[in-house]
Amino acid sequence: SAEKTTRKCSIARGQREDHNKFGLQTLLASRCYSHGMQETDEEFDARWVTYFNKQDIDAWELRKGMNTLIGYDLVPEPKILEAALRACRRLNDLASAIRILEAVKDKAGPHKEIYPYLIQELKPTLDELGISTPEELGIDKV
Amino acid sequence: MLATRALSLVGKRAISTSVCVRGGHGVAKVEDYTLPGYFDSPEQKSLKEKERGSWAALSNDEKIALYRISFKQSFAEMNQTTSEWKSVIGGMFFLIGFTGLVVLWQRKYVYGPVPHTFEAEYKEKELQRMLDMQINPVEGFSAKWDYENKQWKK
Numbered sequence: 389s390a391e392k393t394t395r396k397c398s399i400a401r402g403q404r405e406d407h408n409k410f411g412l413q414t415l416l417a418s419r420c421y422s423h424g425m426q427e428t429d430e431e432f433d434a435r436w437v438t439y440f441n442k443q444d445i446d447a448w449e450l451r452k453g454m455n456t457l458i459g460y461d462l463v464p465e466p467k468i469l470e471a472a473l474r475a476c477r478r479l480n481d482l483a484s485a486i487r488i489l490e491a492v493k494d495k496a497g498p499h500k501e502i503y504p505y506l507i508q509e510l511k512p513t514l515d516e517l518g519i520s521t522p523e524e525l526g527i528d529k530v
Numbered sequence: 531m532l533a534t535r536a537l538s539l540v541g542k543r544a545i546s547t548s549v550c551v552r553g554g555h556g557v558a559k560v561e562d563y564t565l566p567g568y569f570d571s572p573e574q575k576s577l578k579e580k581e582r583g584s585w586a587a588l589s590n591d592e593k594i595a596l597y598r599i600s601f602k603q604s605f606a607e608m609n610q611t612t613s614e615w616k617s618v619i620g621g622m623f624f625l626i627g628f629t630g631l632v633v634l635w636q637r638k639y640v641y642g643p644v645p646h647t648f649e650a651e652y653k654e655k656e657l658q659r660m661l662d663m664q665i666n667p668v669e670g671f672s673a674k675w676d677y678e679n680k681q682w683k684k
Contacts, residue, residue, distance in 0.1 A: 480582045482593060483600035490605040518586030525594050527604040 433465050440471035443478070450475050454488060463495045463502055466509035473510070477517050485519045490528070574599055 439453050457464055476485040496502035507521060522528040581596055646652060665671045676683045
């Protein structure tokens with residue numbers, strides 16, 4: 389997909405109105421760019437959820453998907469992460485599940501409030517699948 | 531189930547070393563991106579079997595062990611700072627200091643004497659000549675010289 393020219397934090401999206409790069413307030417999810425119609429946040433999220441929800445996803449596709457997703461300038465929505473964690477469960481890969489949690493914490497960078505929010509949203513899934521957070525395992529410290 | 535097929539394949543070490551089987555242009559070994567897909571010890575093998583069941587049944591130590599099979603360092607370990615910069619700065623100062631010693635030695639043993647124009651007597655004659663020529667008499671050099679009393683203006 390085309391590289392995003394504006395910084396997207398999908399989580400913050402729901403909490404405030406948005407300004408596209410021309411400074412126009414958009415209450416709609418779609419944006420006006422000079423260079424073709426860009427994907428909306430909902431479409432982006434839906435595409436990635438669908439990717440990880442593939443029932444017979446294989447280990448390579450999981451790694452590839454996660455590495456690509458982490459490469460974007462955004463922190464993935466909880467629903468994408470939930471789909472990825474469930475994919476780890478289908479692949480019997482607990483290590484990757486824990487690694488995903490570490491990676492999104494790292495992606496949030498200086499915005500320390502994002503990771504607790506993600507964990508809060510993912511708690512039901514983590515409990516259901518029996519995934520421990522890096523903090524619970526003590527590997528978040530050296 | 532795909533995972534069992536993958537596991538049995540791993541056991542026989544039948545993984546091809548390039549991705550040409552999958553993609554068609556064989557760029558890099560897939561294994562380069564993660565730790566090897568074989569297990570060192572029987573404990574690791576049995577742990578991997580246990581991983582296929584409920585994860586809630588695993589103890590924290592087992593979870594950490596599973597993590598370590600796949601990942602050499604955690605994010606915290608990977609991102610930790612080193613004290614290397616101290617060695618770098620220290621080394622820089624040391625070498626600068628050593629260079630200073632080299633320069634001093636050179637001054638003493640390599641360079642010849644400075645030209646005679648640096649001698650005090652010569653410099654006095656130079657100064658007198660400049661005053662006689664009234665170099666910069668309005669605001670600069672000679673303007674600061676008191677010609678009546680033959681001294682610098684106070």
